[in-house]
Amino acid sequence: MASKPGLLTDWPWSFLGSNKYLVLVPLLGHAAATLLTTESKERDYGLLFPFYLLVLRLIHNQLWITLSRFQTARSKHRIQFKSIEFQQVDRERHWDDQVIMYSILIYAGMFIFPEGKHLPFWNTKGAVIITLLHVGPVEFIYYWAHRALHHHYLYSRYHSHHHSSFVTEPVTATVHPFAEHILYFFIFSLPVMVAVYAGDGSIGAVGGYIVWNDIMNNVGHCNFEFVPTWAFKMIPFLKYLMYTPSFHSLHHSQIHTNFSLFMPLYDHMYGTMDKTTDNLYEISTIGREDKIDVVHLTHPTSLHSIYQLRLGFSYLASQPYTSKWYLWSMWPVTTFLMLVIWIFNCTFTVEKQKLDKLEMQVWAIPRYSFHYSMESQKKPINYLIEKAILDAESRGIKVISLGLLNQGEELNTNGEIYLQKNDKLKIRVVDGSTLAAAVIFNTIPKETSQVLFAGHITKTCYLVALELCKKGSQVTALIALPLSFFSQ
Structure with missing residues (x-):
């Protein structure tokens, strides 16, 4: 105005x-x-x-x-x-x-x-x-x-x-x-x-x-x-x-x-x-090369989430993600975009941010959420993540955080396999579990005396449970066991 x-x-x-x-x-x-x-x-x-x-x-x-x-x-x-x-x-x-x-x-x-x-x-x-x-x-x-x-x-x-x-x-x-x-x-x-x-x-x-x-x-x-x-x-x-x-x-x-x-x-x-x-x-x-301090490594979620990125539609990016009926009419474009990032098969830069003197970038792995549940994709995904970490290391980046499913325990044990394979890395690899645990912990009312965990227990759950026990809360875990456990 x-x-x-x-x-x-x-x-x-x-x-x-x-x-x-x-x-x-x-x-x-x-x-x-x-x-x-x-x-x-x-x-x-x-x-x-x-x-x-x-x-x-x-x-x-x-x-x-x-x-x-x-x-x-x-x-x-x-x-x-x-x-x-x-x-x-x-x-x-x-x-x-x-x-x-x-x-x-x-x-x-x-x-x-x-x-x-x-x-x-x-x-x-x-x-x-x-x-x-x-x-x-x-x-x-x-x-x-x-x-x-x-x-x-x-x-x-x-x-x-x-x-x-x-x-x-x-x-x-x-x-x-x-x-x-x-x-x-x-x-x-x-x-x-x-x-x-x-x-x-x-x-x-x-x-x-x-x-x-x-x-x-x-x-x-x-x-x-x-x-x-x-x-x-x-x-x-x-x-x-x-x-x-x-x-x-x-x-x-x-x-x-x-x-x-x-x-x-x-x-x-x-x-x-x-x-x-x-x-x-x-x-x-x-040209002038940027000095990047922090990189967040994420990935698209659903097929339509590609439009939610800053590269897509601003009005969608400004709102919480929900499926839009008109995006379904764009399925030829959506399919084409999926094929393009699949063919090029390389991490791409989504956006760049600056907080005071801290320079940050968001990178994305060319895989959607459904790929992470496919056994055949685990090796290619790990290769892409490791390549992104090594690329960040070569560019002098100080910290790389693994977002969404890139830090899955079943995929790469919360990023530990990359540290084991490359023990001389100077870059800090962060899985975000501590921050996630802190957010969850602070949403639990302080007067809570008993907490029930249900489903798959992850690293984040362990951290939350540990902090709850420290403050005196009783923690119970309801774990789903495989059928093979009962046949033993």
Whole structure:
């Protein structure tokens, strides 16, 4: 939220919360009714274009979110090293509002303007018109509009909302007040309107232009540098035509420099280019290795839990895990993801956190919970865990904690087999049983005098029982014995 929110800050459908996609239902119904009641020769299937574009943009932007979070958690080419705060995650959860808005306005435009009906799939002349108008008027108008938004009056009421995100993610690009998006829509619709009015509009060119804008916005806000230096060495003037992630990152950290949209040309022309742009680009390209202190080694649980990770959907990660009905409809994607991590068969970085001076990472074994109950998987899982421990050791990491089923007593005797095989390890291997026991022990009412343990007795249970006995409580264990015990 801006420091002094102005008029039209909130989105019109913000009161709907997570049900905001209902605003598209009347439009989709209208499109279906129009197609069904029109003669087959006169049907304009382009009416469905805004909805196909919406799905494409949602998928495309989610892929950028996943890629960016994966890279910033593990890549040495990270630009800003500061952690992202929970307030930013909550604020940027509604990044798709802009996608909904564009779908509504495009659909409305197809009825308001006769030239927008029955567009062909492709028109090369129209694509050239859109490209030239973007490179010319759009970049120029945006540059000065952006500078105007940094005037104290507009910045405090609108644009400061966007700059609340010091460390950017791809979706930061679309997190603006509603009023700002109205301004941006008029700027970006200029090339499209000219091409359509000239009779050279096409669905492919319009959709391609919008998706290309998404790509470039995501590039500028992804927070890891990947543009190769050889590109600028081979084509020196390219630095005036294409920005880099580090270029726009400086706009968020320095605020009053690097105002250009995608072409830094106007920052060079009007003296707003940040003096440290080239230096930051070179440093980010070379990369800086992180010094990690602690690693937590976990694994996905159910097949759908992959979406609960930070690499997946933020709104799911912010809630306790529950099975969602719509995730079942994504079973082809879920199966594909399971096969991918199975084929690559290597530990992957899930996220990175910083607590004061303590640098921490979460790694995940490419196995789900059901794999741990399979006898044939015990050896491969132990190999992956041991490999992760040795990798952490080689990188100078001080502590690695084994999470969930990675520290099972039947699997690896709570991690002891790795210490026995590698007796010269300097890294501390922690199974978490002491912490778990402490949590359980402190949830038991202090006045409790008798405690019954039932089921399989683990190391954690022994620790809890020991502490209970120390304070004078009577402990009874109900153990399930195998049938072979009674046949002896």
